[in-house]
Amino acid sequence: MRLIIAEKPSLARAIADALPGAAKREDGAIVVGDTRVTWCLGHLLEQAPPDAYDPAFKQWRLDHLPILPRQWRLTPRPKARGQLAAIRRLLKQATTVVHAGDPDREGQLLVQEVIHYLGWKGPVSRLLISDLNRPAVVKALAHLDDNARYQSLYRAAETRSRADWLYGINLSRAWTLIGRQAGHDGVLSVGRVQTPVLGLVVRRDAEIAAFQPRPFHVLWVNLAVEHGQLRAWWHPAEHHPLDDQGRLLERPPAAALAARLPGASGQLARLESQHKRQAAPLPYSLSALQVDASRRYKLSAKAVLDACQSLYERHKLITYPRSDCRYLPEGHLTLAQKALHGACRGDETLDRWLGGADFSRRSKAWNDKRVGAHHALAPTGTRPDMSRLSNSEANVFRLIVRNVLAQFYPPLEFREIKARFEILGEDFRAQGREILDPGWKPLFATRDEAPPLPSLREGESASVIDQGVEDRETRPPEPFNDASLIKAMMNIARYVEDAEVKRTLRESDGLGTEATRAGIIETLLERGYLVRQQSALRATRTGAALIQALPEAASRPERTALWEQRLTAIAEQDAAPSPFLDGLIDDLRGLLDAADTQRMRQALTTAQGLDAPARKARPTSRKRSSGPRQTGNAKPRTRRRKVPS
Incomplete structure (x- = not known):
């Protein structure tokens, strides 16, 4: 029996629909002939908590830090145990396995870590799908690859996961504990991406506050x-x-x-x-689309990502959206006319633009050398039913189609x-x-x-x-909004002072990834570090205090942007992960040595920022720790909040 493990249910359904034969559902899978198609629900596994390595780590203490696992462990996510059990059962029956995670670093990780965790030792093939329409999936199924070719991508993603755990667990515990000593009641989370992004906003707000008009x-x-x-x-x-x-x-x-x-x-x-x-402007990457949609339609970065996911998974109108590429494969050029005719026929505006296209033209957008794991966002050719799309989905779809259509217009x-x-x-x-x-x-x-x-x-x-x-x-700088903050994350070299690092970062992918940038902004909003004032993103007093209390290196983009370069070297050049992790541990020790209660107290007193909106308390039956607050040794009451990445 062949078992195909997809990243999510929508992808599993698309694969099953493309297989020859009738499909039927069974517990946790779709059966088509001798093939079972099952799915993950995003990450089924997560890094184990510190107390899985030592029960003493259940209590938060400064003298435990840094916490450094010797043998890394994964643990099932609470809501994923049922699906994990279904995959375990199916693996016992399988003779071959097909890895059908999304074609990127995280997609490689989340399926492969399940295969390893459940002990599969047999052959694994790799199925790469970036378009959920049936012809594209059929073509992908006919061209399976050996999953061994993608081990460096897996190691890079695994290294990223471990590095984020080390950084987030240790620094969040340290600054939460000194925050408690300084009088702040709550978790102060620190992440290798979210904290530099917060630092961008805090520093911009400080420039605005200090600005003297001339x-x-x-x-x-x-x-x-x-x-x-x-x-x-x-x-x-x-x-x-x-x-x-x-x-x-x-x-x-x-x-x-x-x-x-x-x-x-x-x-x-x-x-x-x-x-x-x-x-004409090139077709969109996700971040470029988020910038334009925010400017034109006042959509948040998350709203654009959600619209794209719906257009991709539910409506099957666009190709894989979480792409950092703005180029298209040369082989797609011959298919573009048919795809654009299908995409434009459901909309008066797009249909009018289609009439001006000259399909004998070829722009620089068609370039195999510039296409990596993904290509730019493009319409699949499915005719849209605009009445079934939300306003946001329709607007985002028009932008995606427009930028591809523009490649067939004169300059x-x-x-x-x-x-x-x-x-x-x-x-x-x-x-x-x-x-x-x-x-x-x-x-x-x-x-x-x-x-x-x-x-x-x-x-x-x-x-x-x-x-x-x-x-x-003279006018002060504008506060960040979704568009400008995403653009800052894309072009992070502009915010770096060191000339050598700046030159290096001009060639990197920036701060965060296409798949995570919208989530980073939403995380900072949810944790009360940022607030929205109409369309502006402003730091709260807590967010500003955290940046002031941290060593400057933890709140600036150089470290995390260089991380991405090191991870890219692991993924693309098969570099060893251990030197990167060893260097990170050395950095952690230096950062932890800088944790200072007096600096935290001063930051909480002097920080300028807005009040975060009140959030409803979550009911919990967990007893509060009886440890003395003033020692900084007690586990904070709000520990259940997820540690950032």
């Missing part, structure tokens, strides 16, 4: 030229009081020049015109124009652009283009018909 002044003129009118702006010479961005800091020079301008004339001293072509062509006028011996500048061919742009436009400059000729005269001085102020 006035500056701008002078504009409306000019009459040979073929119309335009507005130009004064560029003061360096002898005027300017800031580092060339803004005028004192009003009198602008006011004095404005008083001389009525009736003045000059000439167009220099005209620059450059013809430019701009290709945007425009002429960029820069004009410099000399009037009364002063420099005035104007710039604009003239659209020559809108190409793909109408599919993306949300507002009208600014009117182009009139036709200009270098040396022509210009007369002042109006002028004015505007008094402005």
